[in-house]
Amino acid sequence: MKKNVTLKQIAKELEVSVSTVSKALRDNEEISLDTRQKIQAFAKMYNYKPNSIALSLRNKSSKSIAIIIPQIVNHFFTKVIQGIESEANRRNYNVIIAVSNDSFDKEVLNMETLVNGSIDGFILSVAKETMKKADYHHFYETISQGVPVVMFDREAAEVNCDKVIIDDVEGAKKATEKLINSGCKKIVFITTEDFVSVGNLRLKGYMEALNENKIIANNSLIIKVKDELNSDEIEEFIFNELEKLLETFPDIDGLIGVNEFYTITAANFFKKKSIQIPEEISIIAFSDGDLPKYSYPSLTAVSQHGRQIGEASARLLIDKLEGITPEENYQTLVIETELIERDSTK
Secondary structure (H helix, E strand, C coil): CCCCHHHHHHHHHHCCCHHHHHHHCCCCCCCCCHHHHHHHHHHHHCCCCCCCHHHHHHHCCCEEEEEECCEEEEECHHHHHHHHHHHHHHHEEEEEEEEEECCCHHHHHHHHHHHHCCCEEEECCCCCHHHCCCCHHHHHHHHHHHCEEEEEEECCCCCEEEEEEHHHHHHHHHHHHHHCCCCCEEEHHHHHCCCHHHHHHHHHHHHHHHHCCCCCCHHEEEEEECCCCHHHHHHHHHHHHHHHHHHCCCCEEEECCCCCCHHHHHHHHHHCCCCCCCCCCEEEEECCCCHHHHCCCEEEEEECCCHHHHHHHHHHHHHHHHCCCCCCCCCEEEECCEECCCCCCC
């Protein structure tokens, strides 16, 4: 008997992506007929059986749920995991954690590997590369097999499933209005590229706050960090962009970053330039983790209540698994943000 091959092995052998293999095996017409036939013939020859165990065991609960997060070194995701584990343990469910590293292929492989009968459902935050591709076939396929999915933080609007999010627009408005009310008029906003949902929503809140306070928005004050950069490159990029902005707008007096890393990097830039925080520039971060709390000066931050998001996500998933809520009844829970004021604002 031939040994079973995996989705990843087929992709590597035929020099195509995991997504192409997955779609070809489902006879998706996005893939050319020739490529589909080639992949299907190879899979048949080497005894590939997608999710065969999952299909045979779907009615048997393992009392285990999987979390897939984009990054492991992120305080927000750590808090979410704590919340999920707390609720799962209370209801006698085991938790397995996987990391996508913001990779589309890794996210697909994590789901392919875990949905093998040993996992009852998923809680996940969508990888950046998945959002960039806007390819959600692995979510549709998983849900269609009767495996429930709950998305938190970064979610795909096109996918019908339970979701737990914060009001990103309102959180960014609160932060911007805090700076405006303290006298700031030239506020820099450091965000992600446009395809990341939370970055877009936070940018929208920033723009709305400026408009409502009759401050003309200036796109030159918006810095969009390129997704392909690593942490060292991000620091260099933000430093260079802020250096250029200071030449044009020496009166910059406020800054908001959509995550801790962007914001602390910006704060370090101003400290190196001997620009006083908050006397000359006030700074606010999104996500109230340890870094804003223990940086110097400590940073005012928009708290996302990660633990509460985790508890709510686990509750939605387990209620679905135990039949407390109907299979087709999808909910979107919105967790309110809170502005934690510290030393970086007036």
